[in-house]
Amino acid sequence: MVNQKPLVTSLYDLTPQEMESFFLSIGEKRYRAKQVLDFLYHHPVGKIDEMTTLPGSLRKRLSETVRLIPLDLRTTVESSDGTIKHAYEVQDKARNKALLESVWMPADKTDVSGLKDGKNLKSGSDKAKRFTLCISSQLGCAAGCSFCATGALGLKGQLTTGEIVYQVVHSLALYERLPDTVLFMGMGEPMHNFEAVSAAIEILTHPDGLGLSQRRIVISTSGELERLGATHRKFPKIRLAISLNAATDALRSKIMPVNKKFNLKAIAAFISSLDANRRDKVTLEYVVLAGVNDSPDHVKKLSGYLKPITRNVKVNLIPYNPVKGSKYKTPPHKTVLSIQQKLIEIGVSTFIRKNRGREAMAACGQLGGK
Numbered sequence: 026m027v028n029q030k031p032l033v034t035s036l037y038d039l040t041p042q043e044m045e046s047f048f049l050s051i052g053e054k055r056y057r058a059k060q061v062l063d064f065l066y067h068h069p070v071g072k073i074d075e076m077t078t079l080p081g082s083l084r085k086r087l088s089e090t091v092r093l094i095p096l097d098l099r100t101t102v103e104s105s106d107g108t109i110k111h112a113y114e115v116q117d118k119a120r121n122k123a124l125l126e127s128v129w130m131p132a133d134k135t136d137v138s139g140l141k142d143g144k145n146l147k148s149g150s151d152k153a154k155r156f157t158l159c160i161s162s163q164l165g166c167a168a169g170c171s172f173c174a175t176g177a178l179g180l181k182g183q184l185t186t187g188e189i190v191y192q193v194v195h196s197l198a199l200y201e202r203l204p205d206t207v208l209f210m211g212m213g214e215p216m217h218n219f220e221a222v223s224a225a226i227e228i229l230t231h232p233d234g235l236g237l238s239q240r241r242i243v244i245s246t247s248g249e250l251e252r253l254g255a256t257h258r259k260f261p262k263i264r265l266a267i268s269l270n271a272a273t274d275a276l277r278s279k280i281m282p283v284n285k286k287f288n289l290k291a292i293a294a295f296i297s298s299l300d301a302n303r304r305d306k307v308t309l310e311y312v313v314l315a316g317v318n319d320s321p322d323h324v325k326k327l328s329g330y331l332k333p334i335t336r337n338v339k340v341n342l343i344p345y346n347p348v349k350g351s352k353y354k355t356p357p358h359k360t361v362l363s364i365q366q367k368l369i370e371i372g373v374s375t376f377i378r379k380n381r382g383r384e385a386m387a388a389c390g391q392l393g394g395k
């Protein structure tokens with residue numbers, strides 16, 4: 026008999042190894058894990074009863090004790106630039122206090138070939154386009170970055186491994202393909218939900234899971250360096266992004282409380298400690314806030330800060346995306362261009378992030394679970 030109390034919330038919560046242990050623990054053969062994993066990640070179905078290679082009795086036992094789909098899609102909002110925001114609801118009442126959001130974004134280059142290691146590519150013209158999926162790791166966030174709508178919510182709860190993984194798996198149903206890049210930059214500080222995020226990356230990259238290469242995953246942190254280091258040791262090819270946003274500790278501490286724990290010096294030391302042969306540079310995100318961090322003096326200090334680490338980093342300038350009630354303002358485009366120019370002059374690869382999804386409140390910093 027299967028325990029009356031569910032052993033797991035959703036089958037998507039389990040790493041391939043845990044899936045094997047789960048089936049062994051309920052007296053089933055090891056190979057049942059592979060059969061179920063094949064359904065979860067290669068041929069997703071809506072109900073356990075549709076896993077037709079499993080005997081009917083096992084399907085019944087599983088249906089009575091575990092969930093399959095861990096999230097309910099509530100709303101979908103599309104921007105004219107093709108960005109699509111999905112809002113999901115978790116299924117247990119205790120945590121159901123905010124929606125979590127994911128954002129599906131067309132990438133700029135539309136002339137590159139389709140996925141190398143993905144599955145279920147859509148045929149036709151979409152095959153040539155590239156897409157990024159920005160996913161959430163928490164319900165709200167406790168990091169308190171003052172420019173961020175998610176930060177204003179506070180922390181409403183942690184997401185489970187399955188709730189994180191399912192945001193990616195759901196692309197197969199919604200778009201008949203996987204994203205080219207999975208960005209942990211939606212709601213939440215991924216390093217504040219370290220265990221669940223780590224297990225989710227394992228599932229996303231495992232050959233019996235979604236089988237994505239590690240380089241297709243970007244972990245973005247406000248600056249939780251210890252856990253970022255642990256993630257990097259476990260998944261050495263994963264791409265890393267750190268939210269910088271200021272070039273002095275005084276300003277960074279004011280807009281990002283994490284700076285009191287891991288300051289600018291610690292970030293530079295972390296970056297310098299990474300293997301110099303790493304193929305991917307660390308991305309430093311810089312949300313440009315008009316009148317706050319965009320003056321010539323700020324840019325001079327930023328250049329000085331970046332000089333010793335120019336070879337290890339690239340910078341993404343993100344013009345502030347407005348949120349109702351916020352004290353911050355979007356800078357003029359020419360200000361952002363001039364910051365880019367100054368950083369390029371000292372040899373830092375610097376990009377300006379497009380404000381994709383702004384009208385659907387789907388752009389960076391705007392995810393507020395509404």
Ligand code: SF4
Pocket residue numbers: 166167168169170173174175176177211212213214246247268
């Ligand atoms: S920017 Fe990221 S870490 Fe900071 S409050 Fe927003 S969601 Fe949290």
